[in-house]
Amino acid sequence: MRFPYRLVLCAALLSAPLVAQTLDSEQTAFLGLINNYRAQNGVGPLQVSIALQNSSQWMSTDMATNNYFNHTDSLGRTPGVRIAAFGYTYGTWGENIAAGYSDAQSTFTQWQNACDPDSTDACTYAHRVNMLNGNYKVMGIGRVYSATSMYRWYWTTDFGATVDQLLGSTPAAPTISSFTSSPGSIMAWQSATLTWIVTGTGVVLTIEL
Numbered sequence: 001m002r003f004p005y006r007l008v009l010c011a012a013l014l015s016a017p018l019v020a021q022t023l024d025s026e027q028t029a030f031l032g033l034i035n036n037y038r039a040q041n042g043v044g045p046l047q048v049s050i051a052l053q054n055s056s057q058w059m060s061t062d063m064a065t066n067n068y069f070n071h072t073d074s075l076g077r078t079p080g081v082r083i084a085a086f087g088y089t090y091g092t093w094g095e096n097i098a099a100g101y102s103d104a105q106s107t108f109t110q111w112q113n114a115c116d117p118d119s120t121d122a123c124t125y126a127h128r129v130n131m132l133n134g135n136y137k138v139m140g141i142g143r144v145y146s147a148t149s150m151y152r153w154y155w156t157t158d159f160g161a162t163v164d165q166l167l168g169s170t171p172a173a174p175t176i177s178s179f180t181s182s183p184g185s186i187m188a189w190q191s192a193t194l195t196w197i198v199t200g201t202g203v204v205l206t207i208e209l
Contacts, residue, residue: 023048023167027141030104030157034131034139037112043134048167049160051088052140056156058086059097060142063154067146069099083158090162094130099151107155135161 023031035045059073059082066074073082079095101107111127118124130136142156 023053023141024143026102026104027143030108030141030143031139033104033108034157037108038132041132043132044137046136046139046159047163049088049138049140049163050165050167051086052083052138052158052160053142053167054140055083055086055088056095056140056142056158057144058082058142059156059158060144060154063097063099063156064144064146064149064152067149069097069151069154071095071097079158083160088158088160088162088164090160090164092135092161094133094136094159096127096130096155096157098127098155100153101155102145102153111157130157130159133159137161137163138166 031046031048038045059079062073062075063069068074071079075082077085080093083093083095096111098107098110101110111131114125114127115123116126136159138160140156140158142154142158144154145152146154
């Protein structure tokens with residue numbers, strides 16, 4: 001593959017323990033850039049999956065720490081195996097990796113414009129295809145710096161088609177899904193059993209009237 005100066009890229013398109021991460025300012029900027037780009041092309045927005053965020057951040061860290069650039073990580077894992085190891089076990093995913101720039105805009109532009117030629121030198125635009133894939137609903141955005149590595153800055157974006165646990169999400173508020181009273185009506189000094197289920201948990205209350 002041909003690489004212009006300071007531009008190193010690679011993409012993969014395949015079908016096949018969670019620790020919450022936070023996004024830094026450039027990762028957040030990238031999320032805005034890719035979702036604006038998708039909106040301009042009639043594609044829905046991406047949300048950040050905790051599993052994919054952990055996978056992509058780990059991959060960028062691994063490349064920066066071990067000074068390499070490849071989809072196969074230092075443990076010999078291909079992207080699908082690595083993504084599954086971080087808890088994203090669903091069958092459709094994609095990955096972009098890039099190196100050399102610290103900011104979101106430059107990295108986004110790399111992936112947006114890369115030719116990614118095939119064996120006949122025809123452009124496939126594989127990175128762009130990943131970013132605009134309408135099947136994808138979630139992603140992770142890894143960004144890591146190492147002063148001792150060749151390219152200094154390393155980016156990884158992992159994509160998935162299934163929405164799992166999202167970064168920044170909070171549990172839904174409890175709701176009462178069912179409520180029963182037995183018997184339905186009572187006389188003075190009789191008792192009734194009130195039963196309600198809150199988000200899947202049964203609670204039984206007996207009161208004397």
